[in-house]
Amino acid sequence: MRLLVVVHVLASLLMLFAGVFVIPLGWSLVVADGMHWLFALSGAGCLIAGLVLWGSTRSFGRELQPRDGALLVVLGWLAVSLAAVPPLWVACPQLSLAQAFFESVSALTTTGSTVLSGLDALPQSVNLWRHLLQWFGGMGIIVLVVAVLPLLGVGGMQLFRAETPGPMKEGKLTPRITQTAKYLWLTYLLITLACGLSLWLAGMPVFEAVCHALSTVSLGGFSTRDASIGGFDSLRIELVLMVFMTLSTINFATHFVAFRERSLRVYVRDIEASSSVLLIVLSAAGLSVLLGLGAEFESWQQAIRHGFFNTVSVATSTGFVTRDYSSWPVFAPLWMLLLACIASSAGSTGGGIKMVRAIILLKQARRELERLIHPRAVIPLSINGNQVQNRVIFAVLGFMLLWGATQLLLTFVLLLTGVDFISAFSAVVASVNNLGPALGSFGPSANFSSLNDFQALLLAVAMLAGRLELLTFFAVLMPAFWRR
Numbered sequence: 015m016r017l018l019v020v021v022h023v024l025a026s027l028l029m030l031f032a033g034v035f036v037i038p039l040g041w042s043l044v045v046a047d048g049m050h051w052l053f054a055l056s057g058a059g060c061l062i063a064g065l066v067l068w069g070s071t072r073s074f075g076r077e078l079q080p081r082d083g084a085l086l087v088v089l090g091w092l093a094v095s096l097a098a099v100p101p102l103w104v105a106c107p108q109l110s111l112a113q114a115f116f117e118s119v120s121a122l123t124t125t126g127s128t129v130l131s132g133l134d135a136l137p138q139s140v141n142l143w144r145h146l147l148q149w150f151g152g153m154g155i156i157v158l159v160v161a162v163l164p165l166l167g168v169g170g171m172q173l174f175r176a177e178t179p180g181p182m183k184e185g186k187l188t189p190r191i192t193q194t195a196k197y198l199w200l201t202y203l204l205i206t207l208a209c210g211l212s213l214w215l216a217g218m219p220v221f222e223a224v225c226h227a228l229s230t231v232s233l234g235g236f237s238t239r240d241a242s243i244g245g246f247d248s249l250r251i252e253l254v255l256m257v258f259m260t261l262s263t264i265n266f267a268t269h270f271v272a273f274r275e276r277s278l279r280v281y282v283r284d285i286e287a288s289s290s291v292l293l294i295v296l297s298a299a300g301l302s303v304l305l306g307l308g309a310e311f312e313s314w315q316q317a318i319r320h321g322f323f324n325t326v327s328v329a330t331s332t333g334f335v336t337r338d339y340s341s342w343p344v345f346a347p348l349w350m351l352l353l354a355c356i357a358s359s360a361g362s363t364g365g366g367i368k369m370v371r372a373i374i375l376l377k378q379a380r381r382e383l384e385r386l387i388h389p390r391a392v393i394p395l396s397i398n399g400n401q402v403q404n405r406v407i408f409a410v411l412g413f414m415l416l417w418g419a420t421q422l423l424l425t426f427v428l429l430l431t432g433v434d435f436i437s438a439f440s441a442v443v444a445s446v447n448n449l450g451p452a453l454g455s456f457g458p459s460a461n462f463s464s465l466n467d468f469q470a471l472l473l474a475v476a477m478l479a480g481r482l483e484l485l486t487f488f489a490v491l492m493p494a495f496w497r498r
Contacts, residue, residue, distance in 0.1 A: 016079075016496075020086045022071040027090050028064030031097060032057050037146060038101070042139035049105060049139045056100040063097070081495060088490045091478055095119045098147055105140045106130060112467035112474075119474040121147035123481035124363055126235030126333040126450030129463045129470070133240050138221060141238050145228040151481075152232025152363035153202045153266070157195050201270045202363075206231045209258040216250040230255055231262045233363045235333030235450045242458075243323070244336040252323045255334060263290055263330040265361030285398055286359045290369045294357055298325035301346050308343055329353035331365040333450025340457035347453055351440060354449040365448025365480060367417060374402060374410050409485075416484050421446050424476055431469055445476035446484075 035057025042050040095118045103114035113129045120127045121144050133141065210227030214220055222238050229236040239245035243252060261269070264287045272280040281287050302321030311317040320337045327334040328350040339347050356372045358364025374397070381393045395402045421442050428438035437454030441462075444452040451458040465473065479487040489495055 016082060016085065018071050018074040020082050020089060021067055022074050023086055024089055024093055025064045025066075025068035025071065027086075028060055028067065028093060028097060031094050032061035032064060034146060034150065035060065035101075038139040038143040041142050042137070045138050047137040047139055049101070049137045052101050052104055053139065053143070056097075059100070060097045084486050084489055084495075087482060087486055088478075091122065091482065095122050095474075095478070098122065098143075101140060101143050105137060110467055110470075112470045113463075113465065116462070116465065116470040116474045117144070118147065119477050120450075121145075121234065121236065122151035123448050123477040124148050124152050124232045124234035124331075124365070125445060125448040125477045125481075126229070127444065127452075127456070127462050127473070127477075128236065128450075129461060129465065131240060131461065131463060133238055134245075136238075141225060142221075144236050145225040145234075145238075148232045148234030148236055149206065149228035152234065153199060157198065197270050198266050201266050201273065202231065205258070205261060205266075205269065209254070212254045212258070213251060216254045217248055218246065218251055226255070227258075230258050230332065230334075231363065233259065233262050233330055233332045233358070233365075235327070237334065242336070243327075243334045249319060252319070252336065256323060256326045259326055259330045259332050259334075260291060260294060263294070263358045263362050263364045265359045266363075267361050268359070283398065286368075286370045286373065289373060290357050290359050293369075294326055294329045294353065297329060297349065297353055298322040301325050301349065304346060305342060310342055325350055325353070328449065328451075329357045331358055331447060331449045335451060335458040338457065338459040340453050340459065351443055351449070351453070355443065355447050367414065367447075370397065371410050371413065373397060374407060375414065377402075378407055378411075413483070413485060416488065417446070420476075420479065420484060424472065427472060428469065431466070433469070441473060442476060445473045446480040448477060448480050 035053045039050050039053035039057065042048070042053060095115065098118040098121070099111070099114045102117050103109060103111060106114070106117075109117070109129060116127070117129055119125075126148070130136070206227050209230050210223050213223035213226055213230075218226065225236075225238050226243075228234075235242075237243065237245070243255065264281070265284070268280060268284050268287050272278065281291075298321060302318045302325075305311060305321045306314045306317035311320065323334075323336050324339045328339070331354045339350065355366040356369060358366050358368055360368040360370045374395070377395050377397075381395055384391065384393055395407065421439075424442045424446070425435075425439045428442060429435065433441070434454060437452065437456055440452035440454060441456045444450060444456070455464060456462050462470070462473070
């Protein structure tokens with residue numbers, strides 16, 4: 015019964031997603047790249063599938079219950095990922111179905127790993143499709159549904175909590191959750207437009223400025239060129255991208271409040287935002303000095319330029335590259351990989367555990383040390399002046415255990431398939447934390463095209479689980495979830 019109720023709402027999601035195919039369809043007609051029929055058929059198929067599911071489950075239409083929200087989020091991401099496959103699979107005949115699914119999941123989860131080569135020669139509409147998937151996946155397909163389908167009623171809050179990253183999800187910008195989702199999407203759209211305009215003014219061609227704006231604000235990292243941002247060799251473009259990658263790693267609710275109050279003090283008051291930016295900037299400066307001292311580049315100017323850009327890109331879990339950082343002193347790429355796990359804020363489009371969880375863990379560790387010294391002391395844990403409840407702390411600890419165990423288990427499974435340790439470990443970390451480029455065989459100078467079908471599906475599952483922050487994903491797999 016629960017499954018049919020969820021499928022009824024899932025049908026509405028598919029019908030809504032079918033409208034996205036119109037954008038690359040229209041662009042294909044404008045540039046005459048011959049792909050218009052592919053997007054027309056794919057969009058029609060998605061719409062028909064949604065209509066059939068909606069009609070066959072019409073009698074089960076009702077408001078979603080708390081557990082229904084988690085199930086819809088998992089099935090929704092899976093269904094949309096499958097619906098996005100046909101244009102990629104048909105337009106790129108060198109891909110197996112599993113690899114096309116990997117590319118689709120990588121786009122929607124804003125991971126940015128790719129199995130494609132020859133991006134410079136890819137039809138423009140297909141490249142646009144890849145970047146659109148990242149943009150819609152950045153803020154979240156389900157949050158979009160909450161914004162435009164108020165018919166979900168009470169279930170809308172359940173969806174928002176299941177979809178939105180971070181451990182503290184009770185806060186709302188407005189009394190109505192649908193209004194909150196709309197404001198977040200409006201903020202997201204305005205920052206994307208500003209990014210695209212800035213890239214164009216910096217010298218990037220219009221089409222590529224649009225594509226890179228979509229993948230920058232979503233922190234997805236897809237590019238229209240095999241050489242990524244290095245293919246432009248433009249300091250102005252790199253500076254623009256660094257600014258917007260850093261902005262996008264901050265909670266979009268914080269941006270909205272800053273817009274509403276017309277004050278930059280909002281960012282200073284938000285300990286998570288200030289901590290994220292400070293960690294990224296200090297790390298970029300430190301690694302740039304390391305590269306300069308190690309004579310990795312011909313000049314200090316080059317060391318600072320590429321050290322800053324690649325550190326910011328990886329730390330924000332975007333994945334743009336200008337140089338093969340896997341060849342730098344081993345400390346640098348490993349530190350950058352760590353940053354990708356912790357530097358993004360909750361409520362941003364970044365991946366990883368989120369800075370707020372790292373702050374809670376550090377504060378809890380300090381509290382335990384203080385309790386050893388003063389056993390009877392009452393030591394509250396607070397963030398931004400708000401006390402953090404013990405249930406939130408326990409949830410963070412549980413999440414961290416699941417986060418570590420998931421990456422350890424998947425690494426061993428990938429090792430069993432014949433992948434070397436550095437490649438396997440970094441690929442799993444990059445997938446679960448939605449980073450993109452890994453190290454070793456999957457480093458920034460290569461891609462994931464060497465994956466066999468099993469490996470591609472394994473990492474696709476890792477990307478989905480990571481995008482849904484593990485708890486929502488694994489909760490649906492628990493037997494207790496399906497009991498009445």
